[in-house]
Amino acid sequence: MKAPVPMHIPDGFLSVAVSGILWVVSLIFIFIALKKAGKEIDESRLPLVGVLAAAIFAGQMLNFAVAGGTSGHLLGAALAVLLVGPWPAVLVMTSVVTVQALVFQDGGVLTLGANLFNMAIVGVAVAYFVSDLFKHWFGDKRWATLLTAFAAGWFSIFIAALAASLELAFSGTSPANIAIPAMGGIHALIGIGEGLITLGAVSLIMSSKPQLLEKKAEEKVGSSFVWISGLVLTVVLLIISPLASSKPDGLEWVAEKLGFLIMAQDASYHIIPDYVLPGIQNEALATIMAGAVGVVIVMALVLLLTRRKTSQTAKH
Amino acid sequence: MPVDIEQRASYEYGDSLLHLCDARIKITLLMVYLITTALLPVGAWAVYLLMGGVLLIVAVLSEIPASLLLKRALLLEVPILLVLIPQIFLKTGNFIEINPWSGFAFSLSLTRLERVASLLVRSWLSLQFAVIIMSATRFEDVLAGLRACGLPRMLTAIFGLMWRYLYVLLDEMHNLTQARRARSSTLQGSFKQAGGSVWWRAQVTGGMAGMLMLRSLDRSQRIYQAMQARGYDGEIRSEAAAIPLTKAQYFSIAAFILAGLLMVLLANGMAA
Numbered sequence: 001m002k003a004p005v006p007m008h009i010p011d012g013f014l015s016v017a018v019s020g021i022l023w024v025v026s027l028i029f030i031f032i033a034l035k036k037a038g039k040e041i042d043e044s045r046l047p048l049v050g051v052l053a054a055a056i057f058a059g060q061m062l063n064f065a066v067a068g069g070t071s072g073h074l075l076g077a078a079l080a081v082l083l084v085g086p087w088p089a090v091l092v093m094t095s096v097v098t099v100q101a102l103v104f105q106d107g108g109v110l111t112l113g114a115n116l117f118n119m120a121i122v123g124v125a126v127a128y129f130v131s132d133l134f135k136h137w138f139g140d141k142r143w144a145t146l147l148t149a150f151a152a153g154w155f156s157i158f159i160a161a162l163a164a165s166l167e168l169a170f171s172g173t174s175p176a177n178i179a180i181p182a183m184g185g186i187h188a189l190i191g192i193g194e195g196l197i198t199l200g201a202v203s204l205i206m207s208s209k210p211q212l213l214e215k216k217a218e219e220k221v222g223s224s225f226v227w228i229s230g231l232v233l234t235v236v237l238l239i240i241s242p243l244a245s246s247k248p249d250g251l252e253w254v255a256e257k258l259g260f261l262i263m264a265q266d267a268s269y270h271i272i273p274d275y276v277l278p279g280i281q282n283e284a285l286a287t288i289m290a291g292a293v294g295v296v297i298v299m300a301l302v303l304l305l306t307r308r309k310t311s312q313t314a315k316h
Numbered sequence: 317m318p319v320d321i322e323q324r325a326s327y328e329y330g331d332s333l334l335h336l337c338d339a340r341i342k343i344t345l346l347m348v349y350l351i352t353t354a355l356l357p358v359g360a361w362a363v364y365l366l367m368g369g370v371l372l373i374v375a376v377l378s379e380i381p382a383s384l385l386l387k388r389a390l391l392l393e394v395p396i397l398l399v400l401i402p403q404i405f406l407k408t409g410n411f412i413e414i415n416p417w418s419g420f421a422f423s424l425s426l427t428r429l430e431r432v433a434s435l436l437v438r439s440w441l442s443l444q445f446a447v448i449i450m451s452a453t454r455f456e457d458v459l460a461g462l463r464a465c466g467l468p469r470m471l472t473a474i475f476g477l478m479w480r481y482l483y484v485l486l487d488e489m490h491n492l493t494q495a496r497r498a499r500s501s502t503l504q505g506s507f508k509q510a511g512g513s514v515w516w517r518a519q520v521t522g523g524m525a526g527m528l529m530l531r532s533l534d535r536s537q538r539i540y541q542a543m544q545a546r547g548y549d550g551e552i553r554s555e556a557a558a559i560p561l562t563k564a565q566y567f568s569i570a571a572f573i574l575a576g577l578l579m580v581l582l583a584n585g586m587a588a
Binding site: 010011012013014015016019030031034037038046047048049050051052053054055057058059061062063064065066072074079083091094095096098099102103105108109110165168172173174175178179182183186193196197198199200201202203204205208209212 | 346347350351353354355388389398399400402403406431435436438439440441442443446447450455458468470471473474475476477478479480481482484485486488489492493514515517518519520521522523524525526527528529530531532533535536537539540543
């Protein structure tokens, strides 16, 4: 059994400024979710949120083998949205991510605000926005519902990963031209696993208890806020990410001006953003290429190690 | 490499000084340690060593075997490393050229190397410290402490419920996984996956996740009925939260904060 979806940022990887700002943003969102829940959810839904959080935590341990020792996992934000609607889903994912950080040290405590932002807010908002959009476009025929489930799963993972990589870049932990292609690339693949599991789960629920997937009456109230957040986050992150990864020094310059880069304040900080990669004239292209090559090398090493590990466990 | 979730299960029974300490004090100590570590500049190795000393003292106070504590902190996640490592080959700051054979050369940025190394050390210190504190504190006490520090009632209740049913649902998940394994086994030493294509495996796993959700929804219904029958009003009750902190406890919190500030000042003073 492996650890859940690898998107949890450990302590030490984010600057104090980035952690602090995202704590504030997350707390505001969770506070609204609690207010909504207090108003709309009667007490009978309280155990539902708690137990669903436990189920999603357990569900994150499920996996299926893909190839070469890698496997598909579930994060669960999209599934939570499809089952209980956006605001309760924020609370479900908040519980999952918080318990993971406090009890299992999966993700840091100081970076918990950022992890909550990525998984409980970006993940949920994007999944809600995408699923609502797809429902609007394709209706609720069987194939459309399944497509919606897949899309909600994939987008929630991919956009959340872009948010995480931008946070890492803003903290000066890793240059944007490495962080964004690496996190984005890996999670574009991980998102397929998420999408497929969400699709499978929805297909089972459709055939046994379809009424669970119907839009809830209480969901109407105040959900447009989540919808718009989802739209804004998706569009902004999709636009910023390629821009930032082609101009990593620009992002670091902005971060430095805003005082985000505490760890980069020591002198001798002159960025010459080119790697040694012979044969490519275009500087931006060479930078991205070299970043990609570095990522591939490290990934190959990691795959080799995990593969050896799985083959060893298979022998036992 | 990631460790099994059961092996990382939080609380390790004991009656050491750290175990007996009030949860609110431990939470404060953890937060001060984490914020201090995050504020330390790059390359302040002497102060890192001091922080390591603090960690060692707390580890000794916990009376939990070091091997267990170390094992629980082995949580390095692969994608995060992918994001971290490649930058040391950037031509940034103070770098050297390495030319192992003609026609091939790469640069190694010492500035970036120091940054990455500092980051990994601080990250490990934070993680290890959190592991020690949480291994010596029951989650129920953490919750009661957080409630006393102002965590909303509803969130406390949700966290508590999740914690209460976490292992129940992990058991459900184990049952589902075991059933799948019984029906689609793999030959020993073979890399060929049994039971169909990746698509098929994904659908089976999805079905399992769906089943898990359905069972959890059913269970939540029953739980609510049981809670109502017992007169639940949404508050968890704990003795720990009810006792006000003593003067000595307030002093120790102030001492932690002061010590943290000193560490940050010391590190910055040495860097300047």
